[in-house]
Amino acid sequence: MARKTGSHSEITGPRIRAVARALFARHGFAAVSMRQIAAEVGVQAGALYLYTPDKETLLFDLLKAHMDELLAAWDAVPAGKDPLARLEAFVRFHIRFNLDRAEAVFLSYMELRNLGPENFAVIEGLRRDYETRLETILRDGVAQGRFVAPDPKVASLAIIAMLTGVTTWYREGGRLGREAVGDVYWDMVRKAVAA
Structure with missing residues (x-):
């Protein structure tokens, strides 16, 4: 019997x-068996x-779903012309989005x-697409004389790494609320590229 009585594919x-996702994040992909997941x-x-079809495909699907959701959510954020406002929107969006998905973020890194080479290339491409969105904001700010970023690509990677790190230490009910964390990170990013 493949399915328990009463189980449904839309639930299962x-x-x-x-x-x-929870088991991979807690124990690591290599340490988790399909039997553990099933149990x-x-x-x-x-x-x-x-x-x-297999465990790697399950991991790939989790990573791809996370990146697809991230890209779609960012693309739905209204984009203005002002690079400073766009940069602030990106910082606050990235923190807000990822704090609700700490396990998915952990797996993504x-x-x-x-992942095998083909699956890796797909996820790497999606990550590059997201990084390019921030890089474009930085390039626009540099072109307008609003930001200083000698290498916008490196700056975008550094900023994303810093923002993503919040998922490793932030705890609900801690000293700082989400909005305050966003304020602190925005202040640091703004100063990092200040003209």
Whole structure:
């Protein structure tokens, strides 16, 4: 029997992805077996293969879904002409979006190495697309004399790394709320590229 009585694909598929994401983030991709995922979901191990052909594909799907969601969410943010306002919007967006997805962010950085070359290239391309959005803001600011960034590509990578790091230390109910964290990070980024 592949499915438990009463199980539904529209429930089981998302549950498999959520459980895999949590287990991969907690224990590492290599340490988690398909049997562990199945046990946590409450299905037989063979049932997982109705939803994914293998563990790497499951990881790839998680990483790609995260990047697709990130890109779509950023692209939905209204873009103005002013590079300073766009940079602030990017900083606040990145923090807000990623704080709600700390496990997905962790996997995107720590488990990318477990993808085969084709899957790696897809995720790397999506990451590059996102980095280019910030790089474009920086280039526009430099062109207008608003920012100083001798190498906007390197600056964009440094800023994204700094912003993403918030997911490793931020805790709900801690000393700073989300808005205050956004204020602090915005102040640091603004000063880093100040003309």
